[in-house]
Amino acid sequence: MSTSDEGIVVTIDAKRLIAITILAVITVGTLYSYIMALFAFIAPNPGTYLFEASGDTYDTSNNLQGTFSRKTIVRVKATVEMATAYYTYSPPDYTSYTSLSGASPYRVFIQIIDPDDQPYKSCYTATGSLTPGGSKEYTADFYLDLGAPTGDYTVLVYVWSDKLPDGVSLESTPPAFSFEVT
Numbered sequence: 001m002s003t004s005d006e007g008i009v010v011t012i013d014a015k016r017l018i019a020i021t022i023l024a025v026i027t028v029g030t031l032y033s034y035i036m037a038l039f040a041f042i043a044p045n046p047g048t049y050l051f052e053a054s055g056d057t058y059d060t061s062n063n064l065q066g067t068f069s070r071k072t073i074v075r076v077k078a079t080v081e082m083a084t085a086y087y088t089y090s091p092p093d094y095t096s097y098t099s100l101s102g103a104s105p106y107r108v109f110i111q112i113i114d115p116d117d118q119p120y121k122s123c124y125t126a127t128g129s130l131t132p133g134g135s136k137e138y139t140a141d142f143y144l145d146l147g148a149p150t151g152d153y154t155v156l157v158y159v160w161s162d163k164l165p166d167g168v169s170l171e172s173t174p175p176a177f178s179f180e181v182t
Contacts, residue, residue, distance in 0.1 A: 054081075058074075059075065068144055082106075082135070104130060106130065115153065144181055
């Protein structure tokens with residue numbers, strides 16, 4: 001046995017060097033594209049929504065009411081309001097403020113959840129558009145049939161928009177209000 005250190009010698013000729021360089025460029029480009037595609041679907045700010053919704057429950061005479069009996073109608077009034085601007089948190093200053101202009105389309109979906117946290121009834125409304133700072137009220141009547149369970153019901157108002165610069169915006173937690181069935 002020899003006491004000298006021996007190692008593996010790798011000789012790279014010009015063809016192999018070019019091939020390795022091309023593979024490295026393709027790998028880096030693919031990885032970069034993949035990472036950028038992941039970020040393309042992130043909303044500007046988790047708290048940024050183009051539209052906000054609120055609402056309450058009424059009887060058929062438009063009197064505010066929170067308790068209903070079976071075989072009656074619950075009238076849900078939901079108001080959708082468009083923001084006037086939004087913030088984005090992106091480099092370099094992390095506090096970009098963008099004013100909105102022009103009308104923006106949206107859709108509203110009203111859903112009632114029963115006391116067992118199961119969907120009870122829903123109403124889908126395709127709507128027009130609003131200008132910044134504008135609002136519009138929507139009314140949906142829901143009949144409480146004889147088999148409706150008693151207890152507290154939750155009304156959820158979802159609003160969709162496709163106007164934010166980085167894609168579709170849907171409120172992560174829709175506004176909720178409740179009523180009771182006795």
